[in-house]
Amino acid sequence: MSISFSSLNKCLPLVTGARFPVLLRGRHGIGKSQVIYQFAESVELPVVERRASQMTEGDLLGIPSQESYEVNGHQASKFRPFSWLVQACTEPVVLFFDEIDRAVLEVRQGIFELTDSRKLAGWTLHPDTIIFAAINGGSQESSSYQVGEMDPAELDRWSVFDVEPSHEDWKSWADGKICREIIEFLDREPKFLEFEDEHSPGTVYPSRRSWDRLNSTVGELIDQYMHSKDEMILESVYSISCSFIGLPASVSFADYLKNCERKVSVEDVFLKGKLGLVEDFTLSEHCDLIEKLESDGTSFFLNKEELPSDVMQNVCDYFVQVPSEAAAKLWAIIGSGELKNIVAFHKSVASDGTVIRDYIVDILSFFEDQKDD
Numbered sequence: 001m002s003i004s005f006s007s008l009n010k011c012l013p014l015v016t017g018a019r020f021p022v023l024l025r026g027r028h029g030i031g032k033s034q035v036i037y038q039f040a041e042s043v044e045l046p047v048v049e050r051r052a053s054q055m056t057e058g059d060l061l062g063i064p065s066q067e068s069y070e071v072n073g074h075q076a077s078k079f080r081p082f083s084w085l086v087q088a089c090t091e092p093v094v095l096f097f098d099e100i101d102r103a104v105l106e107v108r109q110g111i112f113e114l115t116d117s118r119k120l121a122g123w124t125l126h127p128d129t130i131i132f133a134a135i136n137g138g139s140q141e142s143s144s145y146q147v148g149e150m151d152p153a154e155l156d157r158w159s160v161f162d163v164e165p166s167h168e169d170w171k172s173w174a175d176g177k178i179c180r181e182i183i184e185f186l187d188r189e190p191k192f193l194e195f196e197d198e199h200s201p202g203t204v205y206p207s208r209r210s211w212d213r214l215n216s217t218v219g220e221l222i223d224q225y226m227h228s229k230d231e232m233i234l235e236s237v238y239s240i241s242c243s244f245i246g247l248p249a250s251v252s253f254a255d256y257l258k259n260c261e262r263k264v265s266v267e268d269v270f271l272k273g274k275l276g277l278v279e280d281f282t283l284s285e286h287c288d289l290i291e292k293l294e295s296d297g298t299s300f301f302l303n304k305e306e307l308p309s310d311v312m313q314n315v316c317d318y319f320v321q322v323p324s325e326a327a328a329k330l331w332a333i334i335g336s337g338e339l340k341n342i343v344a345f346h347k348s349v350a351s352d353g354t355v356i357r358d359y360i361v362d363i364l365s366f367f368e369d370q371k372d373d
Helices: 005-017 032-042 057-061 083-090 105-117 167-174 180-188 208-228 231-245 247-259 266-271 283-296 309-319 324-335 339-347 356-372
Strands: 022-026 047-051 063-071 074-080 094-098 130-136 159-163
Touching (some): 005 022, 005 167, 022 032, 032 094, 032 130, 047 083, 057 105, 180 247, 208 247, 266 309, 283 324, 309 324, 324 356, 339 356
Parallel strands (some): 022 159, 047 094
Antiparallel strands (some): 063 074
16 A cells, blocks of 8 residues: 555654664655655754665675684684764664665675664664665566565565655645746646656656756746746756656646746745846736735734844845835835834845835835825
8 A cells, every 4th residue: 555755754753763664665756765864854863875776795794904803712803884884873863775675685684684683793773773765666566677576574674665645745845945837837737747657768757856856957947937938048948858857748848838927926026035026017016916915925024023034135125126105015014013023124224235214214205295296
């Protein structure tokens, strides 16, 4: 039975609390390693990762030392372990073996000993060290990968979870990390999130990992294109997309970008400081954005005791950029929030050197003049 990441996260504290080793099994690129790192962060433990497929027997035993010791009147040599084993034995860590089903038999036998007795080469794991492993495939999919089958005795040492993350799992993870256009495209075309059918050799297919890499590569280009609609930029996005997610997904994604209009969000302006997106806004568009802030973004001002300094700077820079009528609406929202934020705002200076306190006086003078006229 497969389990989603949200359900898995509820199970892991119970299994690891009993110090049972955990094996995550699932398709490539779905985020198994990230789940392990996120768990380690939640329990405040460092991750010691070893790529089992690249290990040799010597990586488990260590290297011969010049030191020796006597056993029943005979001299015996010592092996000096590598740092990863020493760390896992002397302090609590998350010990993560990736791709153990691609490892040579001798390495798998060593990992077998660790999961069975928590000992290796005369060393014992720290009582609070937690063992994780990840492999590709699953109970129904191992034939798609060039891996060695794990025998029943091996599997019996692990708590095995066949992971199948849902689309909602991915959206929850992607929020704030992946650009909005990719998230919205995959909402409309979920079939392109990852390719679940039989893979043809040599063909590039989309996966959750490849979308993440594409975002890291062209996220800024997508921003530029949505602002400028420059066809040359779109062509670059398309060409790079083909190398990460394959042709069909890239064609559909480029077509989506070409036909969609960017909606500037409260987060874009006030959290991320992307003021370039509103350079060409009309007064009406600025007022609409500020109304969004008032209706669904009140947490920025009303529900925070103290705004982060970077957010406050974004607010100030936007405040001095917009028409006076829009600035007055924004000032009213700030004035209804926490006193600390009101005081901080009035003491701030915009990036162009404008003193906010003085600028407010100018706005008031503007409206006074309008009233007189």
